[in-house]
Amino acid sequence: VQEQALDRDCTTLSRHVLQQLHSFSAEAQDLSAIMNRIGLAAKLIARRLSRAGLMEGVLGFTGDVNVQGESVKKMDIYANDVFISVFKQSGLVCRLASEEMDKPYYIPENCPIGRYTLLYDPIDGSSNVDINLNVGSIFSIRQQEGDDLNGEASDLLQDGHKQLAAGYVLYGPSTMLVYSIGTGVHAFTLDPSLGEFILSNENIRVPEHGSIYSVNEGNFWQWDESLREYIRYVHRQEGYTARYGGALVGDIHRIFTQGGVFLYPGTVKKPEGKLRLLYESAPLAFLMEQAGGRASTGTQDILDVVPEKIHARTPLIIGSKEDVALVESFIQKQAKVS
Numbered sequence: 001v002q003e004q005a006l007d008r009d010c011t012t013l014s015r016h017v018l019q020q021l022h023s024f025s026a027e028a029q030d031l032s033a034i035m036n037r038i039g040l041a042a043k044l045i046a047r048r049l050s051r052a053g054l055m056e057g058v059l060g061f062t063g064d065v066n067v068q069g070e071s072v073k074k075m076d077i078y079a080n081d082v083f084i085s086v087f088k089q090s091g092l093v094c095r096l097a098s099e100e101m102d103k104p105y106y107i108p109e110n111c112p113i114g115r116y117t118l119l120y121d122p123i124d125g126s127s128n129v130d131i132n133l134n135v136g137s138i139f140s141i142r143q144q145e146g147d148d149l150n151g152e153a154s155d156l157l158q159d160g161h162k163q164l165a166a167g168y169v170l171y172g173p174s175t176m177l178v179y180s181i182g183t184g185v186h187a188f189t190l191d192p193s194l195g196e197f198i199l200s201n202e203n204i205r206v207p208e209h210g211s212i213y214s215v216n217e218g219n220f221w222q223w224d225e226s227l228r229e230y231i232r233y234v235h236r237q238e239g240y241t242a243r244y245g246g247a248l249v250g251d252i253h254r255i256f257t258q259g260g261v262f263l264y265p266g267t268v269k270k271p272e273g274k275l276r277l278l279y280e281s282a283p284l285a286f287l288m289e290q291a292g293g294r295a296s297t298g299t300q301d302i303l304d305v306v307p308e309k310i311h312a313r314t315p316l317i318i319g320s321k322e323d324v325a326l327v328e329s330f331i332q333k334q335a336k337v338s
């Protein structure tokens with residue numbers, strides 16, 4: 001038993017990546033090192049969040065507005081800068097693109113073009129910080145392609161199958177890091193006494209069906225009629241229950257654990273939906289498909305969507321295969337009628 005406990009305690013993020021790839025190739029070593037750096041970023045952010053009420057620079061707004069037109073919270077900036085800092089001098093990532101930056105950030109020194117790009121939402125659901133509810137970070141790793149001399153990062157305007165790795169960090173009662181490099185989905189829990197993320201759940205499989213539907217019903221009258229029909233259907237059916245935390249990573253982690261479906265449909269104000277493709281929907285879709293679930297815009301698989309711009313948005317329907325298919329059936333039935 002002691003040996004098993006020791007072995008578990010030694011299954012850190014970087015070791016697990018190498019085990020998953022059964023290889024010590026240059027790319028395997030790179031991905032292992034990248035995951036380790038993401039783990040460091042997560043630990044720095046988790047530490048700051050845990051002191052939110054006790055120190056300056058955590059709660060509240062900076063007074064600025066980001067490229068999305070959203071008020072910037074102090075934690076947004078801190079977390080964004082943490083990801084940049086942990087990858088500077090790493091020689092691994094040559095470019096970072098995030099919700100908080102209009103243009104991608106290039107790490108010129110010591111990292112030649114042609115390495116990896118990190119796409120990330122540094123703190124997703126940051127409105128929850130001030131009320132001490134869960135928030136998350138979402139990340140996606142792609143190979144940087146082309147010479148990118150104009151700095152437009154046009155190689156990022158490709159579908160989600162180009163992702164090499166994706167994952168999220170859930171800052172909740174415990175801090176969890178969930179990732180996939182295409183060999184299943186694996187969860188690690190931060191052991192503060194070790195300062196390490198330790199493997200806690202390997203090869204996560206999302207149930208084929210779940211009782212949860214997760215959506216902001218406050219937008220009900222802004223949706224297409226087909227979505228309203230779906231909601232009326234689940235209201236009438238026995239066995240469905242609504243859960244919505246208003247922070248994407250926590251709502252998605254619930255789906256991974258219990259099954260069901262999360263929806264952020266297009267609305268009258270935001271026909272394309274609110275969530276960003278490259279660093280929210282696509283990484284989560286990569287994970288969900290790896291865990292046996294699905295992710296769709298309602299008419300197209302998320303992983304097939306080719307964005308026209310870095311901050312492109314898409315509607316998102318994601319979760320258990322059967323539950324995503326049920327939502328799509330309402331959308332496609334409506335499409336036939338209209």
Ligand code: P6P
Binds near residue numbers: 246249
């Ligand atoms: P609404 C948080 O602002 C976020 O980007 C996601 O984390 C979350 O799923 C969504 O927006 C919540 O949006 O419109 O329901 O408040």
